[in-house]
Amino acid sequence: MTTAAPTSSAVRLAAETWESLFRSQVAVMRRLQAGQAFKKLPIKEYDVLFTLSRCPTGKLRLNEINDHVLLSQSSLSRLVDRLEKRGLVERSIAPDDGRGILLGLTAAGQELQKEIGREHIRDIAELVAPALTAEEQRELLRLTEKLQAFVAHKQPREG
Amino acid sequence: MTTAAPTSSAVRLAAETWESLFRSQVAVMRRLQAGQAFKKLPIKEYDVLFTLSRCPTGKLRLNEINDHVLLSQSSLSRLVDRLEKRGLVERSIAPDDGRGILLGLTAAGQELQKEIGREHIRDIAELVAPALTAEEQRELLRLTEKLQAFVAHKQPREG
DNA sequence: CAGTGATACATGCAAATGCATCTATTTTGG
DNA sequence: CCAAAATAGATGCATTTGCATGTATCACTG
Numbered sequence: 001m002t003t004a005a006p007t008s009s010a011v012r013l014a015a016e017t018w019e020s021l022f023r024s025q026v027a028v029m030r031r032l033q034a035g036q037a038f039k040k041l042p043i044k045e046y047d048v049l050f051t052l053s054r055c056p057t058g059k060l061r062l063n064e065i066n067d068h069v070l071l072s073q074s075s076l077s078r079l080v081d082r083l084e085k086r087g088l089v090e091r092s093i094a095p096d097d098g099r100g101i102l103l104g105l106t107a108a109g110q111e112l113q114k115e116i117g118r119e120h121i122r123d124i125a126e127l128v129a130p131a132l133t134a135e136e137q138r139e140l141l142r143l144t145e146k147l148q149a150f151v152a153h154k155q156p157r158e159g
Numbered sequence: 160m161t162t163a164a165p166t167s168s169a170v171r172l173a174a175e176t177w178e179s180l181f182r183s184q185v186a187v188m189r190r191l192q193a194g195q196a197f198k199k200l201p202i203k204e205y206d207v208l209f210t211l212s213r214c215p216t217g218k219l220r221l222n223e224i225n226d227h228v229l230l231s232q233s234s235l236s237r238l239v240d241r242l243e244k245r246g247l248v249e250r251s252i253a254p255d256d257g258r259g260i261l262l263g264l265t266a267a268g269q270e271l272q273k274e275i276g277r278e279h280i281r282d283i284a285e286l287v288a289p290a291l292t293a294e295e296q297r298e299l300l301r302l303t304e305k306l307q308a309f310v311a312h313k314q315p316r317e318g
Numbered sequence: 319c320a321g322t323g324a325t326a327c328a329t330g331c332a333a334a335t336g337c338a339t340c341t342a343t344t345t346t347g348g
Numbered sequence: 349c350c351a352a353a354a355t356a357g358a359t360g361c362a363t364t365t366g367c368a369t370g371t372a373t374c375a376c377t378g
Binding site: 006010011013014015016017018020021022023024025026027028029030031068069070121122124125127128129130131132134136137138139140141143144145146147148150151152154 | 165172173175177183185227280291306
């Protein structure tokens with residue numbers, strides 16, 4: 001065997017940690033999505049614009065985006081339909097893979113992302129900055145990045 | 160004025176921290192909800208059973224539950240309809256408030272919660288425990304609890 | 319204690335979501 | 349090089365969700 005049996009207390013600690021991470025995310029997200037910014041565009045749709053805006057090449061494959069958001073493949077496909085219908089985003093065929101779709105922001109999409117982003121980041125700062133010291137925020141950032149990195153690389157089943 | 164203007168770097172740190180917290184939650188949740196346990200009951204419905212199981216009195220008001228989950232009031236109402244139709248949960252009128260509904264687990268609901276819970280906690284431990292040391296988990300737990308406490312007590316708009 | 323507003327939950331209805339499946343392309347194995 | 353399997357994304361359809369609103373109870377004010 002490759003891993004030692006976890007003790008009961010180790011299991012409990014992991015469970016409590018996840019529970020707390022999850023509930024804090026719910027609490028913050030609930031506030032953020034009530035923000036004025038998301039009257040213009042639902043937060044999930046904004047998140048796709050944001051993800052594209054952060055990408056160096058400006059374009060991403062749908063399956064790459066899908067890894068970032070908590071949506072099924074088909075739901076993302078239709079979410080992108082909606083963004084495309086609003087002229088915020090453009091589909092193109094991936095040059096190196098005829099099955100793949102590259103998604104990029106239009107000028108209007110960039111504009112709207114920045115506009116919403118400005119309000120959104122203000123709401124985030126208002127909620128997170130006074131809750132934790134800068135040192136604590138850096139530590140929370142480090143720990144969640146480490147967790148995410150582990151989960152991303154772990155094999156789905158027989159890890 | 161009651162708060163100093165945040166510096167640009169403070170805003171950026173808060174935003175990066177939230178982004179990382181959010182993405183790590185997405186990554187972990189994606190794995191968890193793919194677990195075998197949630198073929199029996201969607202994870203959101205399980206979460207309501209779990210919340211009830213953790214409650215000392217065994218019963219909670221719908222609006223209390225609603226604070227814990229990322230669902231609109233109407234969606235929770237119908238989610239509870241489904242749980243009730245499956246005999247997992249029972250509505251009763253709150254004794255001290257005729258408008259309120261108290262929700263409690265049935266025996267079948269307790270049974271199913273425990274059954275799913277056993278698998279679920281194993282999946283959590285498998286995902287979280289190897290990603291962070293015990294010390295790091297305790298720190299992550301502390302920081303997310305602190306964040307959640309702040310957000311819960313902060314006033315919605317003029318905080 | 320009547321009247322007004324607020325709160326708790328339910329419901330009609332349109333929109334979003336996920337599952338299963340389909341098409342098209344790419345990859346793999348003989 | 350071809351057939352079979354795998355992968356990317358789209359689509360039909362049933363389920364879930366949220367918004368707006370409805371009903372009932374509670375809280376407050378004069």
